[in-house]
Amino acid sequence: MSAYLITNVSVVGGPPTDLLIRDGVVAEVADDLSAPDATVVDGTGLVALPGLVDLHTHLREPGREDAETVESGSRAAALGGYTAVCAMANTSPVADTAGVVEQVWRLGREAGLVDVQPIGAVTVGLAGERLAELGAMADSAARVRIFSDDGHCVADPKLMRRALEYVKAFDGIIAQHAEEPRLTEGAQMHEGEVSTRLGLIGWPAVAEEAIIARDVLLAEHVGSRLHVCHVSTAGSVEVLRQAKARGVRVTAEVTPHHLLLTDERAETYDPVFKVNPPLRTAADIAALRAALADGVIDIIATDHAPHAVEDKECEWAYARPGMLGLETALSIALDVLGPEWDLIAERMSRTPARIAGLTGHGVDPAPGVPANLTVVDPAARRTIEPAELASRSRNTPYARMTLPGRIVATFLRGEPTVLDGKAVK
Structure with missing residues (x-):
């Protein structure tokens, strides 16, 4: 070598x-x-720094290779300083079987640019109706340990409880996209002053906070591990703070864009600023930054969400939500946190590697x-x-x-x- x-x-x-x-x-x-x-x-x-680790990446393969492939996403990750990424399950077909997660894992190994660790779906087809093959994915060559229906909330509390109970057997994690769907039907952006002025249906903060509150109670009851994806509101921070004080086994992430960009960006109607959960207010950003610094929010995760031109460069209402993040995440962290290298290493490498169980990653050069x-x-x-x-x-x-x-x-x-x-x- x-x-x-x-x-x-x-x-x-x-x-x-x-x-x-x-x-x-x-x-x-x-x-x-x-x-x-x-x-x-x-x-x-x-x-x-120890190589960065992303717990929330969309690589789109299989199914939407026009937007991204495992190879192109891996290259973007390496250029962003990452050595490992966790690939979300909302591919086509959905990564809800051992066969699909092994395909993603093998494509990552063939690319050889970062370690690609697949995340398995919680429910079949992300439909929220019945559990996917969690045990088979855990026992596969990909050895899946994190499961998420990201992009869709596991809204049924009984199903969420069953998922938390199931993964406890192998110390797995359920990563929840916290969004009460009945409160966000037709939503286009954060519900607040800007959405009112623009006449767009709002996505209320409570839709996120209510699911987090429910799920930390379920995780506490079951004694299982919960991870909350892309936290975006000050209220969510307080729910997490209280849960951690009680010893609930919950971790949480924040994206670079939720640390920097506000809902005022929607005033341009540029669909590049449409994301789920939506960009929030300056007060939310301040709370998220403080929570990241004090550890209530454990990590920065990119939610790298590539989209083909036709899915993004269209009218706001029809544009798909999501932003690129892998090649700019460290720059945003520097902009937000300053050169706090130990904190950056903790939030972008050591802790995400520990949560995902990625041996050999998240270790300081020694x-x-x-x-x-x-x-x-x-x-x-x-x-x-x-x-x-x-x-x-x-x-x-x-x-x-x-x-x-x-x-x-x-x-x-x-x-x-x-x-x-x-x-x-």
């Missing part, structure tokens, strides 16, 4: 040092290292650990040009925005997937 020597690099914000990668692991971290056979990467001014890491230039600023993104889709809300930070290199088990800011393959 190849050897790489990254010189004068800061490891998770620490003092500059040298980092030697050899045979798939971090061989040494020390000053003034020498390795004549190694390719040298000048790390002056750069920061080495002698003997797998060389899954990313190297960042925090001083760089880049303007986001949609045509230059690796994703097959172009629905980024950050088009032509100038954001901080640039991924210089990403390594997966010691082999570079990105060098000098460019994909290796």
